[in-house]
Every structure is written in C-alpha cells, then in structure tokens.
Amino acid sequence: MLRVLSLLLVSMGLCLLMAFQSEKPAAKTPNIVLFFIDDLGYGDLSVNGALGYKTPNLDKMATEGTRFTNFMAAQAVCSASRAALLTGCYPNRLGISGAFGPNAGVGLNPKEETIAELVKAQGYATGIFGKWHLGSDQEFLPLQQGFDEYYGVPYSHDMWPLHPWQERAKYPPLHWIEGNKPVKEIKSLEDASELTPVITEKAISFIKRNKNKPFFLYVPHPLPHVPLAASAKFRGKSQRGIFGDVMMELDWSVGEIMKELKAQGLDNNTLVIFTSDNGPWLNYGDHAGSAGGFREGKGTSFEGGQREPCIMRWPGVIPAGRVSNKLLSTLDVLPTIAKLTGAKLPKEKIDGYDFTALLKGDESQTPRESFLYYYRKNNLEAVRKGDWKLVFAHPGRTYEGSLPGKNGQPGPAPEDHQFPKALYNLARDPSERYDVLEQNPEIVAELEKIADAARDDMGDDLQQKTGKNVREIGRTVKK
Incomplete structure (x- = not known):
C-alpha cells in the first residue's frame, strides 16, 4: 500500500513538473518609441525618393519593418496634429485647432487621456524629449498629461523674436523646458543647432535609466520646421543645402536611439514608430521639404498636407521589408x-x-475605411472612403502659382484661394489633378452621407453647423 502511494505521489509530482515546464513564460509588453517629426514631407526620406542626401538609418528601418504608404496626419498643422496623435481623437472633437502661440491661454484639456496616461497605468515609464506644442502654460505641460519626464521646447522654435515675419518680433524669448521649468534660452540659430543632438542625448539617457521596466519614449523632433539649423558635425554635408544637412542629422538621431536599444538588449521587444505631424511648408523653398508628388503641403487638406511617411519596426512581430497600402x-x-x-x-x-x-x-484586415479632412477651426474640407476622396468647396491655402522663398525667407502662400467641389480617385490620381465628380454621382452620394454624419457628430463651420459630441479645450485657470 505504501509502495502504491509512493508511486502515486511520484507520478503526481512528475505531472506537475511537466505542466510547469510546458507553461510558456508570460509575454512581455513591448517598449514603445514614437518619433514624430515636424513638417516632414512624404518625399523627404531617401527610401521615398529624396535626392541630395541619404537617410540610411530610416531606410534600414524600412527594410527591417513595414512602410505604411497611406498613413494620414489627422490635421495639417502642429497643435491639432499632436493632440490627435496623443489622444486618438480628431482635434476638432477636442476643441483644438491651429498652432498655439506662446501664452495662448489654451491647451489640451487635462481631462483628456493621452497615450502616456494609458500606459503609465500599466507600469510604464514615460518620457518626452522634443517639441510639445499642446499648451505652454504649466497646467498643460507634459508632466500634467501622463509623462514622468520632459525636456524640450514648448512650441515651434520659430515662435521667437528672430522670426522673419515682423509680427513675431513681439514673441517672448524661447526656452528649453525641463519638467515644468524653463532652464535655458535659445537665443540664436547656433543655439537652435543643439536641438537635435540634445534631444537625442536625453532620449538615450531615458532608455538607459529605464531598461529594466517597460517604457514609452516620445521623440517629437522640432526640425525640419524652420528655422533650419544643423550642428557642426552635419553642417555642409549634404548636396541639398541646410535642409539636407538637417535631414541627415535627424536620420543620425534615429540611428543612435536604435543603436542604444540594441546595446541594452531591448531591440526585439520594442515597437518603433516613425512619422510626421504634417507635410512640408512649401513656400520656404530651399528650406522646405518635398510632398513627394502629392498636391500642396502643410496647412492644406490635400494629400501633400496630410499624407505622411510612416515606418514601423518590431523584429519578429512586424514583417520585414513589407509595404502596406491600407x-x-x-x-x-x-x-x-x-x-x-x-x-x-x-x-x-x-x-x-x-x-x-x-x-x-494580416493584410486581409481593413481597420480604417474612411477618413475626415478637417482644417481651420472646424471646416470639413474633404472626406475619404477607400480610394475615393470628395473635396468640398472651401477657402484655403495654396502654394501653387507663387514662387517659393529662399535662404530662410518665405514666399507667398495665399490663404483665401477658393477650391471647388471635386472628386478624386486616389488609386489612379494620387496627386488630385483630375476631377471625376460628374462621372460618379453614386460615389458622391455615398461620401456625402459620411460627411453628414461627421457634421452631426463634430460640426462643420463651412455649413455653420455645431456638432453634438465636441468637448471643451483646456483653458488657463486664472489665479
């Protein structure tokens, strides 16, 4: 009897041991590194056809990951675009539009939940190094929006007294912000040449200090937004002038951060996303990027303003060398x-x-079927479903018909051009040149229904309509 009992106990022990050994270790949640480049055009990476310089680190990232070629910024302007990225909401749903100036008294409402807040609740360390531009008053800064660390500039670095537009001479001095406090003034283009290397250094430090826990690292580089400035290491290195130098340095920055992930043994458990807030500021000419053949640029709801380069990499999870057109x-x-x-x-x-x-x-998946092109305060300027894009009659910026500026001085970009209603098939006509509205009334009717639903939901200033589901922008609490 004792022998039988002993055999049973041994058998049970072996079964438990085998069951324990067969259990797979719990999958680790990935680190997230999110690069968000300022005013980068679709054609500004060499993998997308840029000339006069190379972006080898980003090209390598594309061969090791997936390029998404139909990837849209939510709006073609700084603050609105950043609000959308961090909240998953159309910015006009949040009451946000345009680009906030210094001391604007408004910002992303602290009640809104950001990516940083969501992952912080999961035990992630969160850091942002670069441009914020979602409110410069303390109650709107990153530490109040889920980030543990912040070092960067509070808004675009052209919002300073040295800007060539005379009215901006009244702007206050621009400072680096650490946490909630200004720490160092950016007084000149030479000071601005430190933007990319300092942000890179801070991002690398964050990785080193948080290598033993999951982290969300947000790197919104202020360049190549004007004024352009490259460090001495990259100045004069490209055949594209200062713009090419800046792009080479940004590519270097991505490479250094990727190198640090490998050095810390984190490469295989990190999702890296690279994209941009809006298209190129074309009236700056040789100081602006390329929309890669798409129509118009920054500040417009045409594809050149909102279709962005996008690369995502996560070894062993995201297929390498893939191009997705979804x-x-x-x-x-x-x-x-x-x-x-x-x-x-x-x-x-x-x-x-x-x-x-x-x-x-899984290319059989189509998670997004439609997209809304809002601009200005709350103008619904276009809607898209699949390959079809219906543009509504609207006033807007155009770069066409005017010579761009040079050497850092902007050329004209009229804001009151009247665009007519038009329908484009982006599969055959990605540059939006051939209006096929008259030939496709059933497509127009289908897209009009999408627009009507959007107007009920979020409103449309073009039709003087208020949406039912628009939330309040954050406003400074007066002391």
Whole structure:
C-alpha cells in the first residue's frame, strides 16, 4: 500500500513538473518609441525618393519593418496634429485647432487621456524629449498629461523674436523646458543647432535609466520646421543645402536611439514608430521639404498636407521589408498601443481604430475605411472612403502659382484661394489633378452621407453647423 502511494505521489509530482515546464513564460509588453517629426514631407526620406542626401538609418528601418504608404496626419498643422496623435481623437472633437502661440491661454484639456496616461497605468515609464506644442502654460505641460519626464521646447522654435515675419518680433524669448521649468534660452540659430543632438542625448539617457521596466519614449523632433539649423558635425554635408544637412542629422538621431536599444538588449521587444505631424511648408523653398508628388503641403487638406511617411519596426512581430497600402492615421496609434500594452481605452469617445492584426502582417484586415479632412477651426474640407476622396468647396491655402522663398525667407502662400467641389480617385490620381465628380454621382452620394454624419457628430463651420459630441479645450485657470 505504501509502495502504491509512493508511486502515486511520484507520478503526481512528475505531472506537475511537466505542466510547469510546458507553461510558456508570460509575454512581455513591448517598449514603445514614437518619433514624430515636424513638417516632414512624404518625399523627404531617401527610401521615398529624396535626392541630395541619404537617410540610411530610416531606410534600414524600412527594410527591417513595414512602410505604411497611406498613413494620414489627422490635421495639417502642429497643435491639432499632436493632440490627435496623443489622444486618438480628431482635434476638432477636442476643441483644438491651429498652432498655439506662446501664452495662448489654451491647451489640451487635462481631462483628456493621452497615450502616456494609458500606459503609465500599466507600469510604464514615460518620457518626452522634443517639441510639445499642446499648451505652454504649466497646467498643460507634459508632466500634467501622463509623462514622468520632459525636456524640450514648448512650441515651434520659430515662435521667437528672430522670426522673419515682423509680427513675431513681439514673441517672448524661447526656452528649453525641463519638467515644468524653463532652464535655458535659445537665443540664436547656433543655439537652435543643439536641438537635435540634445534631444537625442536625453532620449538615450531615458532608455538607459529605464531598461529594466517597460517604457514609452516620445521623440517629437522640432526640425525640419524652420528655422533650419544643423550642428557642426552635419553642417555642409549634404548636396541639398541646410535642409539636407538637417535631414541627415535627424536620420543620425534615429540611428543612435536604435543603436542604444540594441546595446541594452531591448531591440526585439520594442515597437518603433516613425512619422510626421504634417507635410512640408512649401513656400520656404530651399528650406522646405518635398510632398513627394502629392498636391500642396502643410496647412492644406490635400494629400501633400496630410499624407505622411510612416515606418514601423518590431523584429519578429512586424514583417520585414513589407509595404502596406491600407488607409491608416495617427488617430489609430493610441488604440493600437493600448491593445499591445494591455492598457484600457479612454473613457470618452475616440476616433482611432486598433490595427494590431494589420501591423503584425494580416493584410486581409481593413481597420480604417474612411477618413475626415478637417482644417481651420472646424471646416470639413474633404472626406475619404477607400480610394475615393470628395473635396468640398472651401477657402484655403495654396502654394501653387507663387514662387517659393529662399535662404530662410518665405514666399507667398495665399490663404483665401477658393477650391471647388471635386472628386478624386486616389488609386489612379494620387496627386488630385483630375476631377471625376460628374462621372460618379453614386460615389458622391455615398461620401456625402459620411460627411453628414461627421457634421452631426463634430460640426462643420463651412455649413455653420455645431456638432453634438465636441468637448471643451483646456483653458488657463486664472489665479
């Protein structure tokens, strides 16, 4: 009897041991590195056809990951675009438009939930190094929006007294901000040449200090937004002048941060995303980038203003060397990161879609079927479904018909050009040159229904319509 009992105990022990050994270790949630470049055009990477300089680190990232060629910024301007990325909401849903100036008294409402807040609740360390531009008053700065660390500039570095536009001479001095406090004034272009190397150094330090826990690292580089400035190491190195020098230095920055991930043994468990806030500021001529053949640029709802380069890399998870043409947007980054990290989605309504399955290689998935092109305060200027884009009659900026500036001086870019209603098939006509509205009334009717739903939801100043689901912008609390 004792022998039988002993055999039973041994058998049970072996079974438990085998069961324990067969259990797979819990999958680690990935680190997230998010590069958000300022005023980078679709054609500004050598993998997308840039001439006069190379971006070898980004080209390598593309061969090791996936390029998304139909990736849209939510709006073609700084503050609105950044609000959308971090919240997963169309910026006009949040009451946000344009680019906030210094001491604007408004910002991203602290009640809104950002990517940083969502992943911080999952135990992530969170850091931002670069340009914020979602409110320069202390109650709107990154430490109040879920970030543990911040070192960067509070808004665009052309919002300073040295800008060639005379009215900006009244702007206050521009400072680096550390945490909630200004620490060092940026007084000259020579000072501005430190932007990329200092941000890179801070990002690398953050990785080193948080290598033993999951982290979200947000790197919104202020360049190549004007004024352009490159450090001595890169000045004069390209055949494209100062713009090419700046692009070479930004590529170097990405390479250094990627190198640090490998040095710390984090490379295989890190999702890296590279994209831009809006298209190139074309009236700056030789100090501006390229929209890569798409129409118009920054500050417009044509493809040159909102279609951005996008590369995502995560070895062993995201297929290498792939090109995906599925429609996606910066709006979709938050819900996808939430899914990958196990974070809860925001309590309030968002506009993004989780594209995890597509990210991992399932091209049968179409997470986003339509997209809304809002601009100015709350103008619905166009809607898209699949390859079809319906542009509504609207006043707007145009770069066409005017010579661009040079050497850092802007050329004209009229803001009151009247664009007619038009329909474009982006599969055949990505540069939006051939209006096929009259030939496709059924497509127009389908897109009009999408627009009507959007107007009910978020409003449309062009039709003097107020939306039912628009939230309040953050406003400075008067002391």
